[in-house]
Amino acid sequence: MRAFELRFRRPVPGGEPSGEGFALRWQGTAVMGIVNVTPDSFSDGGHFATAAAAIDAGLAMAAAGALLVDVGGESTRPGATPVPAHEELSRVLPVIEGLAAGEVAVSIDTSKPDVAREALSAGACLVNDVRGLRDPALRAVCAEAGAPAVLTHMQGTPETMQRAPSYGDVVEEVSTFLRRGAERALKEGIVDIIVDPGIGFGKRLEHNLALLRALPRLASGHPLLIGASRKQLIESLSGETAPTARDPGSLALHLHAAASGAAMVRAHDVAAHLQALRVWEGIGG
Numbered sequence: 001m002r003a004f005e006l007r008f009r010r011p012v013p014g015g016e017p018s019g020e021g022f023a024l025r026w027q028g029t030a031v032m033g034i035v036n037v038t039p040d041s042f043s044d045g046g047h048f049a050t051a052a053a054a055i056d057a058g059l060a061m062a063a064a065g066a067l068l069v070d071v072g073g074e075s076t077r078p079g080a081t082p083v084p085a086h087e088e089l090s091r092v093l094p095v096i097e098g099l100a101a102g103e104v105a106v107s108i109d110t111s112k113p114d115v116a117r118e119a120l121s122a123g124a125c126l127v128n129d130v131r132g133l134r135d136p137a138l139r140a141v142c143a144e145a146g147a148p149a150v151l152t153h154m155q156g157t158p159e160t161m162q163r164a165p166s167y168g169d170v171v172e173e174v175s176t177f178l179r180r181g182a183e184r185a186l187k188e189g190i191v192d193i194i195v196d197p198g199i200g201f202g203k204r205l206e207h208n209l210a211l212l213r214a215l216p217r218l219a220s221g222h223p224l225l226i227g228a229s230r231k232q233l234i235e236s237l238s239g240e241t242a243p244t245a246r247d248p249g250s251l252a253l254h255l256h257a258a259a260s261g262a263a264m265v266r267a268h269d270v271a272a273h274l275q276a277l278r279v280w281e282g283i284g285g
């Protein structure tokens with residue numbers, strides 16, 4: 001089983017001192033649990049009536065073995081309308097505070113520098129930006145806070161990304177974007193980077209499949225995260241139209257990611273993922 005490490009310049013729940021900072025270390029593919037505190041996320045929007053319910057769900061994910069719990073306050077589903085920073089903050093801050101108080105390692109799923117800064121002050125330890133750390137102000141927030149970041153590829157914006165995705169060579173374009181973005185982020189002082197090809201973010205089925213087939217190449221540099229949980233490509237491949245009924249397809253895609261060397265998968269059903277991963281690893285995967 002492959003060993004992975006993610007560095008931080010500040011203490012992180014589950015981490016250990018390492019060099020001048022701290023590190024989370026794990027073997028095999030880890031799971032990042034998803035807690036969306038939004039009214040409109042494509043599979044779990046409006047799922048949590050209160051912050052307390054979202055905190056309980058995140059605590060349960062951590063207890064089940066999630067390495068990180070990803071808290072999001074703005075949907076990035078195709079066609080989603082952006083929400084103002086103050087609204088996003090009012091959704092995520094109580095949940096982050098509650099999870100941090102429970103010693104859970106929290107990532108904040110945002111592209112807004114102000115949201116990232118406040119979330120890191122409230123106890124989040126990692127920034128998950130689906131817009132690829134394109135904003136210099138967001139990179140500066142991560143660097144100043146000593147927090148690592150997930151750098152994800154997206155063509156376009158959530159509002160427009162699925163209208164007409166187009167690539168020459170999708171694998172080449174995405175891997176170049178991730179490599180250059182990671183180099184720039186590290187040069188600007190971000191302590192560590194996870195890369196993510198952004199399944200479903202400005203990609204047709206053929207683009208998602210090409211990227212999934214190329215995961216061993218994408219996993220050969222920085223630690224790789226794959227987020228395919230309940231996404232549209234599962235409907236394209238299986239016919240399942242209800243997002244909440246797509247966990248079996250999510251597991252199939254994420255086991256493929258694990259077999260291809262992914263360091264982490266982002267999942268709604270954490271317990272099912274951990275069981276599947278541990279069983280697959282048990283037979284030598």
Ligand code: HH2
Pocket residue numbers: 034036038040041042043044072074075076077109128129130150152196198199225226227228266
């Ligand atoms: N996908 C979503 C959100 N954040 N972050 C990373 N790094 N990779 C992903 O693939 C990814 C992500 C979209 O899924 P979800 O959070 O379930 O839905 P929504 O954006 O509608 O809240």
